[in-house]
Amino acid sequence: MTAVRNEIRFLLNDREERLSAIRSSDNLLDHLRLSRRLRGTKEGCAEGDCGACTVLVGRRVGEGLVYEPVNACIRLMGSLDLTHVVTVEHLAGANGELHPVQQALVDHHGSQCGFCTPGFVMSLYGLWMRNSRPSVAEIEEALQGNLCRCTGYQPIIEAARSIEGSPAEDKLAAERADVLARLAAMDDGARVEIRTGEDEVIVPASVDDLAEVLASRPKATVVAGSTDVGLWITKLMRNISPAVFIAHLSGLKGVEVTPEGVTIGAGVSYDEFQSVLDAEFPHLSEYWRRIGGWQVRAMGTVGGNVANGSPIGDTPPALIALGATVTLRKGAERRTLPLEAYFIAYGKQDREPGEFVEALHVPKPAAGSLDAAYKVSKRREEDISAVACGFHVELDGNRVKVARLAYGGMAATPKRAAAAEAALIGRPWALDTVAAAEAAIVQDFQPLSDWRASAGYRARVAANLLRRFYLETAGETVRLVRETA
Ligand SMILES: Cc1cc2nc3c(=O)[nH]c(=O)nc-3n(C[C@H](O)[C@H](O)[C@H](O)COP(=O)(O)OP(=O)(O)OC[C@H]3O[C@@H](n4cnc5c(N)ncnc54)[C@H](O)[C@@H]3O)c2cc1C
Ligand code: FES
Numbered sequence: 001m002t003a004v005r006n007e008i009r010f011l012l013n014d015r016e017e018r019l020s021a022i023r024s025s026d027n028l029l030d031h032l033r034l035s036r037r038l039r040g041t042k043e044g045c046a047e048g049d050c051g052a053c054t055v056l057v058g059r060r061v062g063e064g065l066v067y068e069p070v071n072a073c074i075r076l077m078g079s080l081d082l083t084h085v086v087t088v089e090h091l092a093g094a095n096g097e098l099h100p101v102q103q104a105l106v107d108h109h110g111s112q113c114g115f116c117t118p119g120f121v122m123s124l125y126g127l128w129m130r131n132s133r134p135s136v137a138e139i140e141e142a143l144q145g146n147l148c149r150c151t152g153y154q155p156i157i158e159a160a161r162s163i164e165g166s167p168a169e170d171k172l173a174a175e176r177a178d179v180l181a182r183l184a185a186m187d188d189g190a191r192v193e194i195r196t197g198e199d200e201v202i203v204p205a206s207v208d209d210l211a212e213v214l215a216s217r218p219k220a221t222v223v224a225g226s227t228d229v230g231l232w233i234t235k236l237m238r239n240i241s242p243a244v245f246i247a248h249l250s251g252l253k254g255v256e257v258t259p260e261g262v263t264i265g266a267g268v269s270y271d272e273f274q275s276v277l278d279a280e281f282p283h284l285s286e287y288w289r290r291i292g293g294w295q296v297r298a299m300g301t302v303g304g305n306v307a308n309g310s311p312i313g314d315t316p317p318a319l320i321a322l323g324a325t326v327t328l329r330k331g332a333e334r335r336t337l338p339l340e341a342y343f344i345a346y347g348k349q350d351r352e353p354g355e356f357v358e359a360l361h362v363p364k365p366a367a368g369s370l371d372a373a374y375k376v377s378k379r380r381e382e383d384i385s386a387v388a389c390g391f392h393v394e395l396d397g398n399r400v401k402v403a404r405l406a407y408g409g410m411a412a413t414p415k416r417a418a419a420a421e422a423a424l425i426g427r428p429w430a431l432d433t434v435a436a437a438e439a440a441i442v443q444d445f446q447p448l449s450d451w452r453a454s455a456g457y458r459a460r461v462a463a464n465l466l467r468r469f470y471l472e473t474a475g476e477t478v479r480l481v482r483e484t485a
């Protein structure tokens with residue numbers, strides 16, 4: 001029988017917090033600003049988009065402590081158990097002197113109105129601790145999720161390149177052993193259950209415990225990175241109770257690489273999967289870096305992106321093209337199905353009450369296969385796709401043997417383009433074959449018009465991306481705007 005406690009425990013800067021009155025929808029930003037009066041952390045958009053609320057959250061991984069930048073506005077309190085939350089106030093020196101990251105921003109005039117600055121400081125701090133000599137590209141990637149409306153990014157980038165000091169001598173490094181010891185002392189291996197009236201927060205102790213919790217609360221809201229669920233609260237005022245928090249579960253964070261493919265736990269974040277992708281599926285490396293910004297990629301999980309069933313999620317098209325499968329678990333029962341079969345209709349997935357996504361398996365592409373994934377959105381990063389797609393083609397000689405073309409943003413679910421695939425199979429991999437497949441795409445999809453894109457634009461882009469895929473695989477140089485950056 002799993003032990004139960006009725007409070008979450010975490011460290012907020014130096015202070016130990018034990019909270020027994022949190023509700024499922026309570027977010028970290030309100031706790032910081034309203035309850036603890038730590039008002040360095042700002043509220044801009046309240047939807048994870050602007051980065052003004054960026055703080056670091058450290059959690060134990062193996063023997064170490066990993067700090068990630070997160071958006072406090074959509075980070076829910078229930079997810080903080082056994083973590084170290086670091087706000088901009090923690091950076092002050094013993095006599096109130098500025099931290100080297102802050103000093104660099106001052107020296108390079110990286111702040112005007114200052115509203116965005118604490119968020120930039122925290123993202124840059126997170127980057128500097130991992131990499132004290134970042135390239136401009138690395139700085140830009142770390143700042144994808146931080147918006148500044150008045151300074152302009154050049155001085156901020158200059159500041160980021162000129163931070164003095166050494167992360168090894170930094171405050172967080174100096175206090176690391178102490179923080180680890182304090183977090184370990186709080187960890188009693190118990191499940192957390194907090195009831196406030198009708199509201200319920202549950203933090204399971206393990207994956208088996210999660211299965212048990214969901215069996216008794218089949219309608220509970222599973223909360224992983226809360227990069228979707230957080231917005232249900234801040235934008236839709238939805239009640240998510242009972243809420244079951246899973247992002248901390250190490251049993252959902254496994255990544256297993258075999259010669260056949262890669263199996264990842266549903267709780268692996270976009271960011272945690274990046275290095276595996278770079279090594280195993282390099283054609284997805286850049287595509288992945290365009291999902292959200294760093295904060296969203298640190299919080300959001302691949303399992304959550306699949307589980308939510310969104311027709312515009314970026315991972316399903318890329319994973320379906322690779323032939324991925326998803327494993328669902330209910331109690332002790334598991335079943336595995338092709339990822340494309342999981343998406344039934346808009347808002348309807350093949351997941352029963354009490355069932356959860358446990359893992360995804362992504363087969364390695366056959367030797368010599370042609371693979372690509374593309375995303376078209378109004379902004380390059382921190383933006384939802386108008387159209388996203390994943391392509392996988394295997395050739396026998398020059399004839400197409402296998403074709404998997406999967407699209408997002410074109411239908412009510414992520415979906416394969418069956419007619420376009422049929423137009424490729426058995427034919428030479430040549431421009432006229434691809435042109436026939438492009439023409440067939442209209443049979444596969446009747447896309448919607450919305451404020452992201454018109455139906456006509458989506459249909460044209462879907463065909464053009466297939467053309468681009470052909471041209472790139474046929475050795476044509478396709479000039480991309482980013483190559484000039
Ligand atoms: C600023 C911003 C930018 C974004 N940019 C992008 C983008 O570029 N591309 C993109 O695709 N998405 C984007 N998103 C959406 C979001 O990042 C993803 O959908 C994310 O993957 C959801 O994962 P999560 O762990 O945060 O899920 P949560 O928000 O915790 O949950 C999402 C849904 O999945 C369910 N769920 C989560 N895990 C499981 C599980 N293991 N089993 C069963 N159900 C589960 C939850 O109950 C909920 O219904 C963005 C979001 C924000 C806020
Ligand atoms: S307030 Fe904008 S990301 Fe949180």
Ligand code: FES
Nearest residue numbers: 112113114148149
């Ligand atoms: S300094 Fe004003 S928004 Fe960035």
